[in-house]
Amino acid sequence: MGREIKLALVYRDMWQSSGKYLPRVDQLVRVAEPIVEMGCFARVETNGGGFEQINLLFGENPNVSVRKWTQAFNDAGIQTQMLERGLNALRMSPVPADVRKMMFKLKKIQGTDISRSFDGLNNPVNLANSFKFAKEGGMIAQGALSITYSPVRSIIMSIWRINILN
Amino acid sequence: MAGIGRPVSIGKMVKGIRERHPDIIIQYHGHSTPGFSVASSLEAARNGADIIDVGMEPLSWGTGHADLLTIHEMLRDAGFSVPDINTKAYMHVRSLTQEFVDDFLGYYINPKNRYMNSLLIGPGLPGGMMGSLMADLENNVKSVNKWLVKRDKEPITQEQLLLQLFDEVKHAWPKLGYPPLVTPFSQYVKNVSLMNAIQLIKGKERWSMIDENTWGMILGRSGQLPGELGEEIMNLAKAQEREFFTGTPQDLYPNQLDEFRQKMKDKGWDVGQDEEELFEYAMHPQQYEDYKSGKAKERFLEDLEKRKAAQQGLTSVAMPQTSNSESNVMPQSMTIDVNGEKFKVQVAYGDAVEEAKAEASKEEPKPTSSGELEEITAPLEGKFYLTKDSSEIGIKVGDKISEGDTIAYIESMKVINAVAADKSGEVVEIVARHGDDIEEDDVILLLK
16 A cells, blocks of 8 residues: 545535535534544534635524534544635635634644644735634634636745745 | 636746755645646646545535536546546535535525636636626616716716726726735725726726725735736825835734733633634634624525525526526516516626616615705725724714814725715714615715
8 A cells, every 4th residue: 555645524614515504513512423433534624614604694603513523533633624715814805813822822722733824815924823823722723725716826926925924 | 826827837836846945845726716726737737736626516616616526537547647536425425515505505606606707817816706796887887877866977887897897997907006916915906996997987096095904015015916006006196195104014013912902801701712713803803793793694594594595486487498507598478477566677698787876776866965964974885884893983973073184984895994074064874784785875874
């Protein structure tokens, strides 16, 4: 066998990119254990992106959802990850620094291990804060490059951005 | 991330990163919408990726992600070591996920999101955005058609609006400085393009509806845009006396936790375990208030009931034997039985054209410009707010407003749009209610 490749199940994004809402916490808790039993996932995307806001929109408490839904993965040693939007954190508009800082610390306590941070403009300044705050909050900081196609971009530029971020 | 990355380019990118940073973990994530993601996953793996993101049935493919089983088999065939899948547990997760779809989530999944769509390659919009885009378009088509039918014009289909939107993205994106088409900028570009498309359908000018978040992006408040702004955007910024920003974006948004802590204290709300309730309030103020008051739950349940009833009505009609997964073979007419009497009816699918005609014809007469009263109407559909947060004071009856004043807000397509008065006068009645869903062209307030 060749080099090992791990698999991550993006359960949160599966729902959000298909429709408007996400399963309720009682449903998420039911599906968590069988996902663990599948035995093939090193990581599961549990929250972040629109997860917290969508919970509020249909009258559920996102804090309860994240704590309960991540528990089975935490117990099994499967890493949980969340998506966050750099300056915009978990919403569609910029977020004050103290609220961003608090987010990483709190999400770690609630059971999320990895913060996958991207910035809509691939702005190193905005992302540097995400990495700093995530590490301070005890999370694993992951940077995501936003790939898009236009005449003002190139592969070289994308790699150059990665160099800056490192 | 967005699924529009071309496989070979993805491979080159991963290779370049791996060569420069041999010790970092590389994870590949792509949506399957335009169809590149399986090949991209392989290219990423061959060039040094360590982790591949996958979805699974019944929500893989379409606007989601490549399926676990496909990626798993492909990687094994290519010689990589990937862990075994416990098939029994897989089937359990699959059936539970389907159960959640059937319970309530399926009512919010547009069937078109289950298809892949190569048309996205042209405008470059991210595959992951199609979910919300189709949900938004459903409302937009209804609103536009209501406007068109009211003026004796031919309604349009969702497909027509989608194609016009794609064309408009191609036009608007360069002029907006080529922001990467990922959240939230894909949303901003899409919103502006959609507003432009709708304005053009109505015979009006482009760029008349740019929300404040999008202006923030244009002016550099989120960071520097990769491309140059178009001349018409620069002229618009100048005409509206908007200032460009070149500093550190975070500096524009001062700390607010103490402010929210005080608000919670004033309202008698608990900040929660590890202050997690405080965090949620500060992160999503309006949505948290609606959650706390129970309005959010009430609205959701009401909407769900409506959708269930609509579905029920549809399935109670005796459908002819045909595949319901192929729109091109779906029946265009059918016979229904109402209290023993048979009726032949025409069937429309998803276009909302007939619906718009019916809506327009059954519409109750609204207050009109009779006597000295004048209307200000909603420029777009969405959720109506008199204020965008609790620090603002909304307009009230008796206030004098001038043309151009911000009089209210409409939350639509994930952003807050300020509604500017298009005429001056004294507020006689505020017709729209704070927190209500309103449609384009609905009367917001009356002036004298």
